[in-house]
Amino acid sequence: MRKLVLPLALVLTVGAFAQTKNKSSKFAEDITAKDLKAKLTVIAGAEMEGRETATPGQKRAAAYIENFFKSIGLQPGTPNGYQLKYPVYQDSLSNAALTINGSVLALDKDFNVSPASFITGSWKANEIIFASYGISDSTTNNFSGLDIKDKWVMVLDGTPTDGDRPNFRAIRAKMTGLTGKGAKGIIVISKDFPKAKPAGLKGNMYITKRTASATPVINISVSQAAAILGKNGAAFADLKSAVRGVYNASLALDITTTTNTLESSDVIGVLPGTDKKDEYVLVTGHYDHLGKRDTVIYYGADDDGSGTTSVMEIAQTFVKAKAKGNGPRRTMVFMTVSGEEEGLWGSDYYTSNPVFPLEKTTVDLNTDMVGRIDPGYKGDSLNYIYVIGEDKLSSDLMKISDSVNNSTMKLELDRRFNDPKDPNRFYYRSDHFNFAKHGVPVIFYFNGTHKDYHRPTDTVDKINFDLMTKRVKLVFYTAWAMANRDNMLVRDIPLPKLER
Ligand SMILES: [Zn+2]
Known part of the structure; x- marks a missing residue:
């Protein structure tokens, strides 16, 4: 078999990231299983009643996330505050x-x-x-x-x-x-x-x-x-x-x-960039879930308490880095959305009424279910994440995704669900899709489904926080690379013909 020869461009990309890695890896240590567990225990706790869109449980979760964004010093994402409200x-x-x-x-x-x-x-x-x-x-x-x-x-x-x-x-x-x-x-x-x-x-x-x-x-x-x-x-x-x-x-x-007429909201916290502050990196996850049926709560710890927690933890890490003089060049927009389970409403509302211009949004990194293990996973089940969307819209995406991962977490980036024609249609099934539809390059991070998916048994005690920590670090490193590189991601690949 022939020896694998890396294309020169890839070698250069790896080198370029390696220089920033030292700095970012110091901050990535702040992403811990203990921190993630503390936050997720609140998000997926009984008092949030399953966070169904336009219910009191959803509003309590929104208030918790808003208070957190405020407490770490993020700026409100809208002129009216942290919550981008939309009618339901x-x-x-x-x-x-x-x-x-x-x-x-x-x-x-x-x-x-x-x-x-x-x-x-x-x-x-x-x-x-x-x-x-x-x-x-x-x-x-x-x-x-x-x-x-x-x-x-x-x-x-x-x-x-x-x-x-x-x-x-x-x-x-x-x-x-x-x-x-x-x-x-x-x-x-x-x-x-x-x-x-x-x-x-x-x-x-x-x-x-x-x-x-x-x-x-x-x-x-x-x-x-x-x-x-x-x-x-x-x-x-x-x-x-x-x-x-x-x-x-x-x-x-x-x-x-x-x-x-009811109301729901996306919760948005912003960390302004430095020399490229008019360009944006979005990190998203949905905080709504299925609520309760009678008295039975659908806790939604993995779906998508895990992604919500990831967004909060990554935000906190960027804030700490900035306090130590390592603020992102681009503006970081941390957004937890609602209405996902009803039909991707919150991201639909945001992308139809964007607070920050979509053409200046270099990427959306979306986490939806990142705390569990797919029982059918074939490889190293303690060291993987499914990634979806990287070969679309921008030829930069997959190169950066791979080089960041290779020089940091070395997870198995499993792309088996990447094809929109896959029968599971995961490409269409979370909020990144609304960004992709509008031409924004996306990466969707996902652990796969399991027997507790959309059941009341999707609870915090079943989360693998060590594995989740690795995944959140990877998203952090990738966001860091995208926030600090010289250019926005090129948009050189047309969106495939989509069906929905
Ligand atoms: Zn769901």
């Missing part, structure tokens, strides 16, 4: 009345309104189109011979291949498909009526106001659906063989809702 809307259902073929259906016994579609309006129809599962993809077309445009369409819940866990991605694709085909209203036949517990009168939260033409989605019981299809008494499984097509049925639906 939530509708509540005041009234829902559904009549089919003259009989009045009972809420929660015969039907309910999907919380994703609380919208005020009145609808009438004389026919309902039954389209089996309502799926159209490469293998199935439940719409052949049917035109659902401006019609009420009725479909079976889920997908034919659902096991005990519904395939949420397929269901989302199907609902998007139904609205895309112009359905006037959607009726989903659901097995779980009568509801053991009313679904509640509060709808899902959202950030883009709905228009009056939004499509209502209601769920109805199997027996009501069977009556419409002329199969009185049929079970859900029997309806799978019902003939697709147009059924005569008179439907009248009235929904009245009220919209409540």
Whole structure:
């Protein structure tokens, strides 16, 4: 086998970083497992109640992060303070009345309104189109011979291949498909009526106001659906063989809702740079999580208490370095965002209303889940991190990432999830994506998923703080290199064609 010859440019990059390494490594020693644990214990503690966006728990977490930024001497990231606030809307259902073929259906016994579609309006129809599962993809077309445009369409819940866990991605694709085909209203036949517990009168939260033409989605019981299809008494499984097509049925639906305006925020602390202070390095992580269901708290220690803690710890380290005369040349922007779990809201809001110009933002280093070990990891599981995004937008990124790592932490930088086409689609699934979409080079640091992912058991006691410390140091060193090099990262690679 041939001897590996390093390209000259890479050798030079390594050399250039080695000079600054001595200084930065002295400061990196301040990043400790003990410090990380102390902060994460608060962030993922019971009093934060799982930090769901636009809830009191989220606001308590925001206040904690804000106070921390203030206490270490970061400047507020907005003219109005540390919190960049954005509106969140939530509708509540005041009234829902559904009549089919003259009989009045009972809420929660015969039907309910999907919380994703609380919208005020009145609808009438004389026919309902039954389209089996309502799926159209490469293998199935439940719409052949049917035109659902401006019609009420009725479909079976889920997908034919659902096991005990519904395939949420397929269901989302199907609902998007139904609205895309112009359905006037959607009726989903659901097995779980009568509801053991009313679904509640509060709808899902959202950030883009709905228009009056939004499509209502209601769920109805199997027996009501069977009556419409002329199969009185049929079970859900029997309806799978019902003939697709147009059924005569008179439907009248009235929904009245009220919209409540709530609020969430991104928390931003700034450390001004020296000779390049009009250019910016962003370090981000999301502080929101899933909140609580009834009394069960989803602590979100790894997701993404770990990234939030990382941002805070790196900020503190940069501040200490500056106090010793080693301030960053570029301005450091430390931002913990909310709304991530709802659909990357906080980073969407920031990148649509940037406080600092995105064209002057050299990089976003995003940490989302950096405290655990992927149980399926193949290499040195105590010494790795998955990195995503480095081969996009800037040909500088991966070179710097590698040279910094090689001269400091020597972690296994595992790029197996880097491809946006990877079935896990991690490239799309955290806040860096909104920056990349706007042309800002990004690196996403991620430990992979595990059995506690999005479960109440994602708790502080399961964090590997020694491994987390190594990862946070790597992000710190990389941020340091990017803050202090002569040039911003070149933007010489077009963003790949993205799907979302
Ligand atoms: Zn999550």
